[in-house]
Amino acid sequence: MRELTSKLSLWLLGGSIYLTGWYYEGPALQAAQMGAISLLLLAGFLSALSGDTRPIRPSLVEWVFAIAFLFAMLVAWMTGNVLSTMYGAMLLLVLVSAGFLVRHRGAAELIVVFRWAYVALVGTLLLLEHQALFESLSGSVEYGLGLVRYQPLGMNPNLSGLVYGGGALLFFQRYLAAHKRSQKVFALAIVAMCLFVLLAASARASMLALAVAGTTGVTLIALRGSRRSRMSLVLAAFIGLMVVLYKWADIKDYLSLILDIDSPTRGVDSGATGRTDIWRAGFALVFSDPVLLFTGRGIRSALPEVIGFPVESSYINLALEHGVFFGSLITLVFVVTACRALQQGLKPGQSRYQLFLVGLMLVFMLAQSFFNRYLIGVGNPYSLWILVLILQVNLKSMSPAPIGRKTFFPLNTHRTARIGS
Numbered sequence: 001m002r003e004l005t006s007k008l009s010l011w012l013l014g015g016s017i018y019l020t021g022w023y024y025e026g027p028a029l030q031a032a033q034m035g036a037i038s039l040l041l042l043a044g045f046l047s048a049l050s051g052d053t054r055p056i057r058p059s060l061v062e063w064v065f066a067i068a069f070l071f072a073m074l075v076a077w078m079t080g081n082v083l084s085t086m087y088g089a090m091l092l093l094v095l096v097s098a099g100f101l102v103r104h105r106g107a108a109e110l111i112v113v114f115r116w117a118y119v120a121l122v123g124t125l126l127l128l129e130h131q132a133l134f135e136s137l138s139g140s141v142e143y144g145l146g147l148v149r150y151q152p153l154g155m156n157p158n159l160s161g162l163v164y165g166g167g168a169l170l171f172f173q174r175y176l177a178a179h180k181r182s183q184k185v186f187a188l189a190i191v192a193m194c195l196f197v198l199l200a201a202s203a204r205a206s207m208l209a210l211a212v213a214g215t216t217g218v219t220l221i222a223l224r225g226s227r228r229s230r231m232s233l234v235l236a237a238f239i240g241l242m243v244v245l246y247k248w249a250d251i252k253d254y255l256s257l258i259l260d261i262d263s264p265t266r267g268v269d270s271g272a273t274g275r276t277d278i279w280r281a282g283f284a285l286v287f288s289d290p291v292l293l294f295t296g297r298g299i300r301s302a303l304p305e306v307i308g309f310p311v312e313s314s315y316i317n318l319a320l321e322h323g324v325f326f327g328s329l330i331t332l333v334f335v336v337t338a339c340r341a342l343q344q345g346l347k348p349g350q351s352r353y354q355l356f357l358v359g360l361m362l363v364f365m366l367a368q369s370f371f372n373r374y375l376i377g378v379g380n381p382y383s384l385w386i387l388v389l390i391l392q393v394n395l396k397s398m399s400p401a402p403i404g405r406k407t408f409f410p411l412n413t414h415r416t417a418r419i420g421s
Contacts, residue, residue, distance in 0.1 A: 002050050002051060002052055005046050005049055005050040006046075006047065006050045006052060006104065006106055008046055009043045009044075009046035009047040009050065009101070009104075010043070010106075010109060010110075010113050012039045012040075012042050012043035012046065013039070013040065013043040013101065013110070013113050014113045014116060014117050014120075015036075015039045016035075016036045016037070016039035016040040016043060016384075017036075017113065017114055017117035017118075017381050017384060017385075018117045018120050018121060018381075019032045019033075019035050019036035019039065020032070020033070020036045020378075020379055020380050020381050020384060021117075021121040021124075021152075021153055021155070021163065021380070021381050022153045022154065022155075023151075023153055023154040023155035023156065023159070024153065024154035025154060029154070033379055036378075036379070037090060037094065037378065040094060040097055040098075040378070040384075041093055041094070041097050043097065043101065044096065044097025044098065044099075044100040044101050045097070045100070047097075047100045047101050047103075047104045048100040050104070052104055052105045052106070053100060053103045053104055053105075054103050054104070054105055056103050056395050058099070059391070059394045059395055060394070061333050061337070061390060061391060061394040062095065062099060062391060062394075064329050064330065064333055065095055065330070065333075066092065066095060067326075068322055068326040068329065068330055069088055069091045069092045069095065069299070070088070070092060071295075071296075071322075071326060072084075072088050072296055072298050072299045072321060072322050072326070073085055073088025073089055073092065073298070073299070074088075075295045075296060075297070075298050076088055076297070076298030076299065076301065079297070079298065081297075081298050081301060083300065084297070084298030084299055084300055084301045085298070087298075087299040087300040088298065088299045091299060091376075091378070094378050094387075095387075098387055098388050098391055099391060101388065102388060102391050102392040102395060103395070107392065110388060110392070111170075114170065114381070114385050114388075115170060115171065115174060117381060118167045118170065118171070118190065118194075118381065119190060121152075121153070121381070122167075122190060122193045122194070122197075124153065125152050125153065125193075125197065126193075128153075129150075129152065129153070132150060133150055133152075133196070133197070133200055134200075135148065136148050136149060136150035136200035136201070136202075137150070137196055137199060137200040137258075139254065139257040139258050147202060147257070147258075149200075149201050149202045150197065150200035150201045150202075151201070152164070152197055152201070155380075157201035157202060157203055158201075158203055158205060158206075158371070158372050159372065159374065159380060160197060160198075160201045160203060161198055161201055161203020161204075161205060161206025161207070161209075161368070162203075162206055162365075162368050162372060162374055162380065162382050162383070163380050163381050163382045164194040164195075164197040164198050164201075164203075164206075165194070165195075165198050165203065165206035165207070165209065165210050165364065165368070165382075166361065166364060166365070166381075166382035166385065166386075167190070167194040167381070167382065168191045168194035168195050168198070168210070169210075169213065169357060169360060169361050169364055170361070170385070171187045171188075171190040171191045171194065172187070172191050172357065173354055173357040173358075173361075174187040174190075175187035175188055175191065176353050176354055176357065177354050198210075199258055202258055202259060204259055205368055205370075205371035205372060206368055207259075208367065208371075209364045209365075209367035209368035209371075210364060212363060212364070212367040213360045213361075213363045213364040213367065214360075216342070216360065216363050217356070217360050218233060220342060220346055220356075221233055221346070224346045224348070225346060229353075275312050275371070278309055278310060278311070278312050279312065279313060279316065281309055282309075282311050282312075282313065282316035282317075282320070283316065285307060285320060286316060286319045286320055286324070292323070293319075293323065293324055294323045294324065294325060295323050296319070296320060296321050296322040296323035296326065296327070297320055297321055298321060299321050299322075300321070301320070301321055302317050302320040302321050302373075307320075310373075311373050312371060312372060312373070313369070313370055313371065313372070313373065314369035314370070314372065314373050314374060314375035314376070315327070315331060315369065315370070315375075317373040317375075318330055318331065318375065318376070330375070330376060331366075331375075333390065334362055334365065334366055334375065334390065335366065337362060337390055337393065337394060338359045338362035338363050338366065339359070340359075341355055341356065341358040341359030341362065341393065342356060342359035342360070342363075343359075345357075345358070345359055355393075358389065358393060361386070361389065362386070362389075362390070365382075365386050
């Protein structure tokens with residue numbers, strides 16, 4: 001019965017992740033989002049009900065998130081914002097549910113669940129939207145509209161960049177952890193599909209974030225990696241350079257088209273005025289009230305329909321919703337966790353590249369969050385994954401896991417374990 005309950009919990013989690021990948025507008029979107037949250041909460045409840053939860057004290061990260069969410073909920077309640085109060089309560093429940101999931105003795109399987117949910121989403125895209133995907137991937141342009149950006153399952157192109165750009169990192173981590181050639185080939189195929197979606201959506205912020213994560217990884221490996229990893233890096237760079245030089249004209253033309261460089265609204269000549277104007281308006285609103293500067297306005301109180309314009313930055317969004325103090329604490333959690341994962345993933349003599357990839361996933365999230373507001377969220381697969389991941393790698397165990405069981409490597413212990421196996 002215990003094993004059945006645990007398996008059912010994982011299946012419910014997988015269903016929740018899959019539903020968060022659907023974004024068709026209208027009642028279907030609301031049903032998918034509420035259904036995803038319900039399944040996630042039920043998965044956490046069944047995980048606790050299984051009686052196989054390890055006795056692990058709340059980590060500092062969990063305390064920061066819980067206090068920040070509770071404070072935001074109280075602010076919203078005191079200002080009479082019922083909807084924001086409900087969102088705050090929902091995030092607290094999600095945090096508790098995720099806490100139960102990461103404490104389960106089978107928590108190492110969570111990453112497998114997320115990967116299979118991504119496989120299901122990619123399969124759905126190929127089954128239902130292959131024509132739209134390949135048309136956008138080829139750089140389809142419509143008169144009067146410009147570049148046709150792919151919207152996977154109705155998802156906003158910018159959000160899809162986060163979801164599928166992050167998915168590429170998730171499966172590249174699987175490629176590093178896999179032992180069988182067939183597993184490596186399958187992982188690289190999903191990486192390629194995620195990158196195709198990224199290109200088809202012309203998600204430039206996510207491309208830039210991937211470049212930042214890649215540059216960070218390359219730099220750190222060049223400085224601290226093993227000799228073998230450095231040689232692999234040099235070989236990959238050489239092959240990549242040869243391909244670019246051989247096909248430079250075609251690559252240049254394609255990137256110019258797919259990145260919409262010549263567009264009057266998105267291109268180089270636009271000067272990024274749209275986004276920078278929004279950022280200035282956001283900063284002005286943050287500092288418009290000294291009380292709200294500290295308290296914030298409550299979770300989801302910075303939506304376009306509330307403040308009159310979209311907040312195209314997670315950091316401005318955090319300041320508006322949580323206040324500067326708690327917004328800075330939440331950001332600091334991500335930065336410190338990323339730094340520790342990168343550092344411990346490249347320890348001299350005992351490199352753990354799966355853990356290193358955890359750091360790069362967080363770097364990608366942090367870089368992408370300059371341009372989008374999804375740093376703290378549970379309504380899309382990658383934000384949900386990052387929440388689960390950041391809780392899991394910061395756990396402090398009170399009792400060791402059973403011998404032979406594969407677990408995530410906790411950042412605050414010195415046990416050797418494999419990430420993503």
